[in-house]
Amino acid sequence: MAPNIPIHQTIGFRIFLAILLFSIIVTGLTTSLSIRRQYITNKQQIISHMEHVKKSILPSLSNNVWVGDRIQINLILDGITHLPDIDHAILQTRDKVLIAQAGALYSENNITRTFPLIYSYNWQEIDLGTITISASYDKIFAELRQKTYYALLEDGIKILFAGVFIFLIFHLLVTRHLKTMGDHVRNLDILNSKPLTLTRSGFKAGRIDELDDVVNAINEMHSNLAGAYLEIEQINIMLQEDIGKRQEAENKAVAAMEDWERTFNTFDDIVTIMDNTLVIQRVNKAACRMFGAEPEDLIGRHCYELFRGESKPCEKCPGIPAIYFSKSQVAEIEHKHLNKIFLISASPILDDSGELTGIVHTAKDITEHKLLEKQYIQAMKMESIGRLTGGIAHDFNNLLTAILGYCELAIGNTQDNTEMRRYLEVILNSAERAATLTRQLLAFSRKQPIMKKVVNLGILVNNMKMMLQRLIQENISLSIDCPISEMNIEADPGQVEQILMNLCVNARDAMPTGGTITIQTALFTADEDFAAWNEGLQPGAYVILQVIDTGMGMTREIQNKIFEPFFTTKDLGHGTGLGLATVYGIVKQHNGYISVESTPGRGTTFTVFFPISLADTPVAEDKKEEFFVPGKETILVVEDDPTIRTLIADSLQPKGFNVLGASGGSEAMDLARKYKGEIDVLLIDVIMPDMNGPEVAEQLRLIRPEAKTLFMSGYTDDIIEQYGILHPDVQFIQKPLIFKLLMSKIQEIMLQKNPIN
Numbered sequence: 001m002a003p004n005i006p007i008h009q010t011i012g013f014r015i016f017l018a019i020l021l022f023s024i025i026v027t028g029l030t031t032s033l034s035i036r037r038q039y040i041t042n043k044q045q046i047i048s049h050m051e052h053v054k055k056s057i058l059p060s061l062s063n064n065v066w067v068g069d070r071i072q073i074n075l076i077l078d079g080i081t082h083l084p085d086i087d088h089a090i091l092q093t094r095d096k097v098l099i100a101q102a103g104a105l106y107s108e109n110n111i112t113r114t115f116p117l118i119y120s121y122n123w124q125e126i127d128l129g130t131i132t133i134s135a136s137y138d139k140i141f142a143e144l145r146q147k148t149y150y151a152l153l154e155d156g157i158k159i160l161f162a163g164v165f166i167f168l169i170f171h172l173l174v175t176r177h178l179k180t181m182g183d184h185v186r187n188l189d190i191l192n193s194k195p196l197t198l199t200r201s202g203f204k205a206g207r208i209d210e211l212d213d214v215v216n217a218i219n220e221m222h223s224n225l226a227g228a229y230l231e232i233e234q235i236n237i238m239l240q241e242d243i244g245k246r247q248e249a250e251n252k253a254v255a256a257m258e259d260w261e262r263t264f265n266t267f268d269d270i271v272t273i274m275d276n277t278l279v280i281q282r283v284n285k286a287a288c289r290m291f292g293a294e295p296e297d298l299i300g301r302h303c304y305e306l307f308r309g310e311s312k313p314c315e316k317c318p319g320i321p322a323i324y325f326s327k328s329q330v331a332e333i334e335h336k337h338l339n340k341i342f343l344i345s346a347s348p349i350l351d352d353s354g355e356l357t358g359i360v361h362t363a364k365d366i367t368e369h370k371l372l373e374k375q376y377i378q379a380m381k382m383e384s385i386g387r388l389t390g391g392i393a394h395d396f397n398n399l400l401t402a403i404l405g406y407c408e409l410a411i412g413n414t415q416d417n418t419e420m421r422r423y424l425e426v427i428l429n430s431a432e433r434a435a436t437l438t439r440q441l442l443a444f445s446r447k448q449p450i451m452k453k454v455v456n457l458g459i460l461v462n463n464m465k466m467m468l469q470r471l472i473q474e475n476i477s478l479s480i481d482c483p484i485s486e487m488n489i490e491a492d493p494g495q496v497e498q499i500l501m502n503l504c505v506n507a508r509d510a511m512p513t514g515g516t517i518t519i520q521t522a523l524f525t526a527d528e529d530f531a532a533w534n535e536g537l538q539p540g541a542y543v544i545l546q547v548i549d550t551g552m553g554m555t556r557e558i559q560n561k562i563f564e565p566f567f568t569t570k571d572l573g574h575g576t577g578l579g580l581a582t583v584y585g586i587v588k589q590h591n592g593y594i595s596v597e598s599t600p601g602r603g604t605t606f607t608v609f610f611p612i613s614l615a616d617t618p619v620a621e622d623k624k625e626e627f628f629v630p631g632k633e634t635i636l637v638v639e640d641d642p643t644i645r646t647l648i649a650d651s652l653q654p655k656g657f658n659v660l661g662a663s664g665g666s667e668a669m670d671l672a673r674k675y676k677g678e679i680d681v682l683l684i685d686v687i688m689p690d691m692n693g694p695e696v697a698e699q700l701r702l703i704r705p706e707a708k709t710l711f712m713s714g715y716t717d718d719i720i721e722q723y724g725i726l727h728p729d730v731q732f733i734q735k736p737l738i739f740k741l742l743m744s745k746i747q748e749i750m751l752q753k754n755p756i757n
Contacts, residue, residue: 012175016167023159031151035144042143043111046085046135050113053080053133062119065091065128070100077102085135091117093129109137177211181218188222190229195219270342270363273349276356278303278319290338290365303361307344309337319359322346326356332366340367371535396434397714398641400736403431405647408739435736452590454615455493457543458484458521464497468504468519475514482521489543489610495586496610502579503547503606510551510604518548524609537593542609549605554598562596583608633680633750634658636707638668638696640688644737648683651739652746665691665699672703679707681746686713686725694723708749712737 007013057076064072073091080089081103087110090101112135117128177198184196196218198211264271265285273282283298291298291306298306304313313320318329328347335342342363349358407428414421461482469478489496500519507517524544531539554562563584587594591611598604635657639645642663649659660675662668665688672679682700686693697709711725714735725732733745 012167012170015170016163019166020163027155035148039144042140046111049083050133054115062117065117066119073100087136088134090132105134107136107138111135190226272361274303274359274361307333307335318344318346322348322359340365341370397735398644400431400435402643402647404736405651409650452490452492454488454490454613456484456487457489458482458487471504472508476511477516479518487521487543488613490613491590499583499586502583507547507549510549515550520546541612543612545608547606550603553600553602553604555600559596559598632658634677635681635683636660636679638662638684664688665696668696669699672700679704682707682709684711686711686720686723687715710749
């Protein structure tokens with residue numbers, strides 16, 4: 001349907017307005033020029049009249065003024081004012097004294113001319129005064145306004161009729177045909193419409209004009225469109241078939257892409273696709289999770305920037321050889337910022353022609369695997385040392401027992417201040433150091449026999465203050481902050497003391513110029529997050545022991561090695577490298593955990609975590625101190641090593657003991673049956689060739705139920721505990737035997753009222 005166009009929006013009306021506006025502007029300009037010319041003409045006429053007065057009337061007026069004829073003066077002035085356009089004339093002396101005037105001034109907008117009155121007398125010119133003549137512009141303007149009004153009215157009527165005529169002619173010749181063409185095009189049916197024809201007036205006389213050209217163009221376009229439409233219909237049919245095939249192919253491609261995307265994002269490993277310059281083009285979700293970023297934050301970055309945090313390719317970069325050789329490459333890369341280790345695989349992407357187009361880059365987080373591997377290697381080290389130590393511990397402890405024992409006996413039988421005594425003391429000191437070294441190796445490998453009981457860690461540390469003060473140098477201050485409330489742990493007190501002494505010695509050696517050692521105990525609860533950050537620590541409640549120094553501190557590399565056996569930063573001959581390794585082993589034997597925090601130049605903090613014990617510490621009985629004075633007590637020693645049997649006899653007999661020796665269970669039972677007197681103590685080796693210690697003790701109790709039992713062994717705890725010897729109520733002494741400790745142990749069991757045999 002053709003739109004109903006308002007008349008003011010038609011082309012004809014706009015042409016009419018344009019002609020009207022143009023005509024108004026032209027008429028305005030021409031009228032303005034005409035009025036200006038009329039104004040100038042009228043003004044020139046007034047000036048001309050004033051000049052006429054000057055030339056024709058002033059001589060007569062001068063004579064009348066000279067003779068003083070006022071009547072004639074007034075007549076002349078009145079005649080001047082009756083001239084065309086002259087309104088006023090005034091005659092004055094040179095001193096501005098009024099002589100006469102005629103007419104009146106009706107406006108302030110005037111043309112004024114002043115002429116002097118000169119009278120010639122005896123060849124002299126006498127100045128009689130001045131005459132001023134005025135003419136008003138108002139008459140000129142009134143006449144000009146009237147002429148302008150009539151001119152504009154006349155021209156306006158002409159313009160209006162001309163514009164209406166042009167509008168009608170344009171409508172007749174153009175506008176109505178344009179509407180016909182618009183209706184035809186608007187209602188055009190490409191296949192069924194008739195050609196466009198216009199109804200033209202007869203005076204056209206067969207001439208072809210612009211409208212005919214447009215009609216022919218429209219009809220030609222119609223014909224072309226009809227042909228093109230039929231062709232398009234045929235093409236559409238073909239396209240529909242092709243589109244169906246393409247749609248099916250696209251659906252398959254989309255499904256394949258979705259499957260690829262799902263597979264790409266299913267990998268737990270980081271997968272990235274890079275170009276030939278190692279710039280990341282695509283990343284999977286695992287990469288986004290690992291780096292805590294969106295894909296757009298990772299795409300466009302170099303792989304070495306992402307995985308290594310560096311500005312250039314890694315030394316072991318697998319991507320570069322993969323590009324160069326077009327073969328898959330593998331390497332381990334450490335990301336220092338993430339504190340992770342990745343197993344990187346780089347595989348080339350080749351097009352159909354074999355040209356390299358990019359790299360598939362996979363990164364598997366093997367941090368935990370490497371940590372487990374490191375822990376496994378460490379465990380294997382410990383196991384190797386443990387096996388080595390355990391394998392020689394028994395024989396070595398027996399040898400040390402003989403050396404220590406006979407050195408003590410020899411020193412006891414040697415006079416003071418002799419060369420022989422000094423030699424023996426050197427041998428004894430060296431043997432004691434060898435025994436200490438053996439205990440440290442056993443402690444590190446967690447094979448040192450321990451006797452656990454409930455102890456208060458705060459009380460234990462406070463009781464060691466004097467001993468620790470003697471252990472450190474005078475230029476080091478010792479601060480102990482150890483509350484005793486709820487500080488119970490289940491531990492071997494001697495081993496805990498060993499931990500504290502070793503840590504204090506380590507702190508002392510870190511402060512050669514002095515400083516402060518602070519020892520603290522506190523309660524601590526390790527949640528799952530804290531335990532996750534500290535491998536090997538289980539969630540739960542702990543009593544922690546902290547040793548803090550203000551020494552030189554350690555680098556990260558040294559911290560990673562300090563618990564390894566035989567590792568030391570001291571000069572050769574100034575340390576065995578077993579101090580902290582021993583601490584580590586003891587802590588592990590107590591199911592604890594140890595951590596270290598250190599900054600070079602700012603000191604070190606060791607923190608030991610002991611599982612808290614809810615049991616109460618045993619309350620010491622308030623009793624009088626008892627003393628055991630050896631008399632003729634009999635001790636039956638069951639030991640397969642004859643040297644040890646002889647040493648024990650040589651050590652105890654001078655103290656008043658009667659010592660019976662047996663090399664095994666059978667011989668011991670024979671002695672027990674045959675000996676007529678009482679047997680007070682059974683000193684039995686745990687492991688012997690024919691019968692083990694507990695079996696021998698069980699048989700001997702049947703024969704000598706009154707005898708008290710003391711076991712001894714040089715084997716490690718993993719072997720001894722199989723025989724139930726490490727029970728808190730079972731009396732046991734570890735080889736190498738120290739004579740003073742042996743006497744103390746015998747005194748202890750002799751004073752017990754109801755010992756467990």
